[in-house]
Amino acid sequence: MNRVLVDNGNSGDILYCPAFQQMGIGWEQLVPTNAPLVGFGGTRVFPLGVVTLAVTVGDYRQQITKNVAFLVVDCSSTYNAIIRRPTLNLWKAITSTYHLMIKFPTNYGVGELRGDQVAVHKCYIAMMEMDGHLQAMSIEEHRIATELVERLEDVPLDNSRPERTTKIGTFANLMVSQALATFLKENRVVFAWSHEDMPGIDLPVIVHRLNVSPSFLLVRQKKRVFAQERDIDRW
Structure with missing residues (x-):
């Protein structure tokens, strides 16, 4: 054909x-x-x-x-x-x-x-x-739009860092919501907002290394320009 x-x-x-x-x-x-x-x-x-x-x-x-x-x-x-x-x-x-x-x-x-x-x-x-x-x-990809089953409210986990919050549902009664908020605050160490909040991770797990022969000289590539929404800090 x-x-x-x-x-x-x-x-x-x-x-x-x-x-x-x-x-x-x-x-x-x-x-x-x-x-x-x-x-x-x-x-x-x-x-x-x-x-x-x-x-x-x-x-x-x-x-x-x-x-x-x-x-x-x-x-x-x-x-x-x-x-x-x-x-x-x-x-x-x-x-x-x-x-x-x-x-x-x-x-x-x-x-x-x-x-x-x-x-x-x-x-x-x-x-x-x-x-x-x-x-x-x-x-065309089929996209299924889902609606929230219940409204969510912010729960501050650290009074000294008001930006560190999580969300819980509002369908539970007041006693359950307060108990859940207290539990989350007491265990806020499991939350991470940056890489510095995860000091216990083994380096071989989070560090990416290239299998390059040390006999080759390193070459710096020219800077690439990204779209504004993707132009974030890269490490």
């Missing part, structure tokens, strides 16, 4: 409906799924189903055959299918976007797939002329 996009970023293999129909696969082989795909524009596309196909890559004898579960999608695309990260991991494949090549181990040496520069250019031009949100999609 030609015009297969190799995408290292996302986690779902996609087979577009026109290619699915031309392969003569019966609709009864589709397994229903409720995981929508989300494009760049935020548009959701619900797959028609999942079909598992045996995919052979490489040339005889340096080839492998693996079963791949494809999400069948009914929308426009310049590609027939998209192969993504889990399948590449299954193949133990190494990809090179610069060389348009994939290499993978087989029982008879290293197999390889080579892309066509002309075909890639044509697909890219056609893709730019289409709606961008239909071209690159990822599986």
Whole structure:
């Protein structure tokens, strides 16, 4: 099959409906799924189903055959299918976007797939002329929003350090809440707000060491700029 996009970023293999129909696969082989795909524009596309196909890559004898579960999608695309990260991991494949090549181990040496520069250019031009949100999609993660069963209240553990608090529920009666607060205050030594509050941890447990030969000189890398929300003190 030609015009297969190799995408290292996302986690779902996609087979577009026109290619699915031309392969003569019966609709009864589709397994229903409720995981929508989300494009760049935020548009959701619900797959028609999942079909598992045996995919052979490489040339005889340096080839492998693996079963791949494809999400069948009914929308426009310049590609027939998209192969993504889990399948590449299954193949133990190494990809090179610069060389348009994939290499993978087989029982008879290293197999390889080579892309066509002309075909890639044509697909890219056609893709730019289409709606961008239909071209690159990822599986939407199902997030279950949970609500608190009961309201929580802050309990100060150290009167000299008002910022050191914990939370307890409010459903318990007053006597139980007071007993629980007293118990937590008496055992506040088990709480830790910084690394200095954990002096008893064995160093081999918390210290990360690189297995580097001492014969090599150390090299200082240039400073990296992080997004503001991640630009915190690092140690």
